[in-house]
Amino acid sequence: MNSKKTPVLSKTRYLAGLKCPLRLWHQCYNRNVSVVSPVTQAAFDTGHSVGDLATRLYPGGIRMDTDPLRHGAAVRSTREALNNPNLPGIYEAAFLFDAVQVKVDILERAGNDKWNIIEVKSSTKVKDEHVPDVGIQCYVLKGAGLNIGRAYLMHVNNQYVYDGEQLQLEHFFSFSDVTDQALSYQAEIPGRLAQLRDMLSRDYPPDALPYRGCNSPTPCEFWEYCTREMPEQAVMALPGISRKKMDELATMGIREIGDIPESFPLSIKQKRARDCVRNGEEYIERELDHELKDVEYPIHFLDFETLGLAIPRYAGTRPYQTVPFQWSDHVLHEDGTVEHRDYLCEEDRDPREEFASTLLDALGTKGSIFMYTTYEEAVLKELAENLPEHREHVLALLDRLKDLYSIISAHFYHPKFHGSFSLKSVLPALLPEMSYETLSIQEGQEAGLKYLRMIDPTTGPQEKETVKKDLLTYCGHDTLAMVRIREELLKRFG
Numbered sequence: 001m002n003s004k005k006t007p008v009l010s011k012t013r014y015l016a017g018l019k020c021p022l023r024l025w026h027q028c029y030n031r032n033v034s035v036v037s038p039v040t041q042a043a044f045d046t047g048h049s050v051g052d053l054a055t056r057l058y059p060g061g062i063r064m065d066t067d068p069l070r071h072g073a074a075v076r077s078t079r080e081a082l083n084n085p086n087l088p089g090i091y092e093a094a095f096l097f098d099a100v101q102v103k104v105d106i107l108e109r110a111g112n113d114k115w116n117i118i119e120v121k122s123s124t125k126v127k128d129e130h131v132p133d134v135g136i137q138c139y140v141l142k143g144a145g146l147n148i149g150r151a152y153l154m155h156v157n158n159q160y161v162y163d164g165e166q167l168q169l170e171h172f173f174s175f176s177d178v179t180d181q182a183l184s185y186q187a188e189i190p191g192r193l194a195q196l197r198d199m200l201s202r203d204y205p206p207d208a209l210p211y212r213g214c215n216s217p218t219p220c221e222f223w224e225y226c227t228r229e230m231p232e233q234a235v236m237a238l239p240g241i242s243r244k245k246m247d248e249l250a251t252m253g254i255r256e257i258g259d260i261p262e263s264f265p266l267s268i269k270q271k272r273a274r275d276c277v278r279n280g281e282e283y284i285e286r287e288l289d290h291e292l293k294d295v296e297y298p299i300h301f302l303d304f305e306t307l308g309l310a311i312p313r314y315a316g317t318r319p320y321q322t323v324p325f326q327w328s329d330h331v332l333h334e335d336g337t338v339e340h341r342d343y344l345c346e347e348d349r350d351p352r353e354e355f356a357s358t359l360l361d362a363l364g365t366k367g368s369i370f371m372y373t374t375y376e377e378a379v380l381k382e383l384a385e386n387l388p389e390h391r392e393h394v395l396a397l398l399d400r401l402k403d404l405y406s407i408i409s410a411h412f413y414h415p416k417f418h419g420s421f422s423l424k425s426v427l428p429a430l431l432p433e434m435s436y437e438t439l440s441i442q443e444g445q446e447a448g449l450k451y452l453r454m455i456d457p458t459t460g461p462q463e464k465e466t467v468k469k470d471l472l473t474y475c476g477h478d479t480l481a482m483v484r485i486r487e488e489l490l491k492r493f494g
Helices: 011-019 021-029 038-055 068-082 130-143 179-200 243-251 268-279 287-293 352-363 375-386 391-400 404-411 423-430 444-455 461-493
Strands: 089-097 100-111 114-120 148-156 173-177 299-307 323-332 338-344 369-371 401-403
Touching (some): 011 021, 011 130, 011 179, 021 179, 038 100, 038 114, 038 444, 068 089, 068 100, 100 130, 100 148, 114 130, 130 148, 148 179, 287 404, 287 461, 299 375, 299 444, 299 461, 323 352, 323 444, 323 461, 338 352, 338 461, 352 375, 369 375, 375 401, 391 401, 423 461, 444 461
Parallel strands (some): 114 148, 369 401
Antiparallel strands (some): 089 100, 323 338
């Protein structure tokens, strides 16, 4: 045991430690190995934008210094602001108690010398992890001598429809009173803090077994570091494996899929994966051949790119509503020829009507339509709901859809899938020459970010053209990948 002084905890660090002590350790002592992706940073930026909007509902307040390195100064400024009877509210109010520092999104004067805590989230509902979030704020503020009235979670109302003119913030936001839950949580906090501080006082990091849940609900910035020495066929790569089973196998000293004993309880898909890894062979069912050939020509291979913005951009849309802006369609004809069609909205306007009309023209009324997962199906259903003039024809497409993801996951496994049936895993396993690694855009959320960059009026023409090319290449790669995957799998049957 080391008697070194443990770091002051922030709300963010406290919450990180509750989920994973190792993440907290790295945040305190090993920050330089963190990797924050552009997608994760965009999520942070969205949270900040939603938080800024929330303050407009509380005019007349003042904002404290948000620099975490000047928290002490912000605490002093907050104390001065609290003593100003004419001040209705404080944004980013800073407090320190029991070596824990927090900042309150909005601190509202409630009368009778009481203050309301308003925690702003870009989510659309109260989640389990929000209770300790507000709870630790109540703990610090009460400890600092503040008289708390109520504690609210202010979140996005995804039923609000934007009129295209002005955001109606009183309808955009919803409120949930979480006072009782936050206060009930207080009894847990001293023990939790003691555990985290004891861990941080040690000279060595805590043991923590990485698993897929580490990246939920938000990606962990230390994922790459924590998994850097894991074997290629680590137990974590078993399809759908639970944390409980991973812990049981770790206790048995088993780190790799091929070493899992026959007696260990696994699902059917997990047994398939273990046997494939152990034998170095694919698993394949005859039914796969039937599913892939049960088609009507011409065969379409379809992929969409979409936006899902917290703050709606176009009239008639809701927060987080899926707005498709691009499609790609590779068409396989009965004579073996393949042609490609695509669409990309290049202007900052609602693309849905043009997206739907061009798509319907391309798909016609005949031919099976392969997609990868049911995401495209969900997008089509929402288009039918929101575009009544196209409703009948869009709904008619649904009967032609075939999900290549479901077909493969039900009837096939390759050792190099590493537990995932995503297109990004299946393609390099079957056709390594078609890897996504050479593309400027490598996943859908990144495509959405690039699209926003392309339609940004401050983006120069050369960059716009580059992004346009990258978007068309990426979406087209997805649909061509499906063509080649189907082709490659059919080779197994001669």
